[in-house]
Amino acid sequence: MSFGAQNIPTLTTERLTLRALGAQDFAPLCEFYASDRSKFVGGPATAEATWRNLAGEIGHWALRGYGRWAVEETATGKLAGVVGPWNPDGWPEAELGWDLMNGFEGKGYATEAARAARHFAYTELNWTTAISLVAIDNDASAALALRLGCSEENERFTHERHGTMRVFRHPNPEAVI
Amino acid sequence: MTTYTIPEFSTDRLLLRAPKLADLPRVTEFFASERSHIVGGPLNAREASRAMMQIYGMWALRGHSFWYIADKATDIFLGWTGIINGPAWDEPELGWTVVEEAEGKSIAFEAATAARAYAATQLGYDGVISYIAPQNSRSATLAKRLGASFEREGELLGHDVHVYRHPKVGAAA
Numbered sequence: 183m184s185f186g187a188q189n190i191p192t193l194t195t196e197r198l199t200l201r202a203l204g205a206q207d208f209a210p211l212c213e214f215y216a217s218d219r220s221k222f223v224g225g226p227a228t229a230e231a232t233w234r235n236l237a238g239e240i241g242h243w244a245l246r247g248y249g250r251w252a253v254e255e256t257a258t259g260k261l262a263g264v265v266g267p268w269n270p271d272g273w274p275e276a277e278l279g280w281d282l283m284n285g286f287e288g289k290g291y292a293t294e295a296a297r298a299a300r301h302f303a304y305t306e307l308n309w310t311t312a313i314s315l316v317a318i319d320n321d322a323s324a325a326l327a328l329r330l331g332c333s334e335e336n337e338r339f340t341h342e343r344h345g346t347m348r349v350f351r352h353p354n355p356e357a358v359i
Numbered sequence: 360m361t362t363y364t365i366p367e368f369s370t371d372r373l374l375l376r377a378p379k380l381a382d383l384p385r386v387t388e389f390f391a392s393e394r395s396h397i398v399g400g401p402l403n404a405r406e407a408s409r410a411m412m413q414i415y416g417m418w419a420l421r422g423h424s425f426w427y428i429a430d431k432a433t434d435i436f437l438g439w440t441g442i443i444n445g446p447a448w449d450e451p452e453l454g455w456t457v458v459e460e461a462e463g464k465s466i467a468f469e470a471a472t473a474a475r476a477y478a479a480t481q482l483g484y485d486g487v488i489s490y491i492a493p494q495n496s497r498s499a500t501l502a503k504r505l506g507a508s509f510e511r512e513g514e515l516l517g518h519d520v521h522v523y524r525h526p527k528v529g530a531a532a
Binding site for chain 2: 189190228230232234238239270342
């Protein structure tokens with residue numbers, strides 16, 4: 183007898199491949215979590231904590247039936263980011279999250295991946311709404327939320343590792359599908 | 360598509376299986392208790408659920424991790440055991456933790472024996488170590504009962520630990 187963990191689907195966009203996170207993503211994630219850029223998502227973090235974060239991303243799929251993908255730059259096979267639906271225990275509501283690895287900023291990758299992830303959440307997971315949480319000082323991420331058509335809500339969400347975050351509400355499915 | 364499998368098997372009284380959402384209240388209760396400080400607690404509900412997610416991911420990343428120990432008759436969560444080998448670990452470790460109600464019934468012994476045999480025969484990890492906090496005399500007693508012996512003092516994630524070495528159990532186990 184065994185538990186067969188849920189299949190994790192692969193999505194493709196013009197320039198990106200959204201696939202299951204795996205052991206090959208540990209090194210680029212370590213680089214990201216060792217850097218100051220990770221300060222908006224609970225970093226900086228040690229290799230041990232990064233490994234557990236990676237394991238947690240994969241485990242989210244098993245417990246929720248969905249989770250975030252490794253966003254691979256299709257042309258190079260490099261890890262460009264981690265994007266997708268996220269709603270662990272204690273989260274305020276179902277979220278679309280995005281982290282961009284070092285050196286992949288300014289290419290529109292987060293936008294491209296987040297649109298694909300939102301489409302998946304609305305069409306495959308049948309979400310009727312979605313939020314994105316953005317750390318208070320993370321202006322680049324807030325700008326991305328606005329580019330995706332989100333509007334900011336009045337309330338904020340405070341998390342013990344991520345600090346206080348702004349709450350952006352995505353357009354409804356009928357507006358973006 | 361990516362898939363991975365968590366093997367499940369039973370012993371005389373126990374089931375070693377994948378975590379389930381239904382276990383979460385008991386897991387959270389454990390992590391809220393003083394007892395959990397040996398394994399990084401106390402943790403709140405959301406961190407407890409995160410620990411559960413990480414067990415799944417470790418199976419996917421490494422092909423081994425912890426099983427939840429459940430009562431074979433009732434399926435009630437009693438603790439966990441299995442092989443962990445994080446970046447900070449010296450080598451694969453056999454770990455075990457049981458809830459208070461499972462103390463004194465040889466449950467950790469039964470589960471850890473089965474996990475150790477699985478590691479030796481199915482994973483190729485034989486003669487593994489266990490990290491034990493110096494003040495955790497119950498766990499040291501269990502390690503000795505499992506036939507392990509004190510090897511050295513060590514350090515793990517900023518804590519002093521005692522490293523116990525298990526005997527090779529091989530295919531005979």
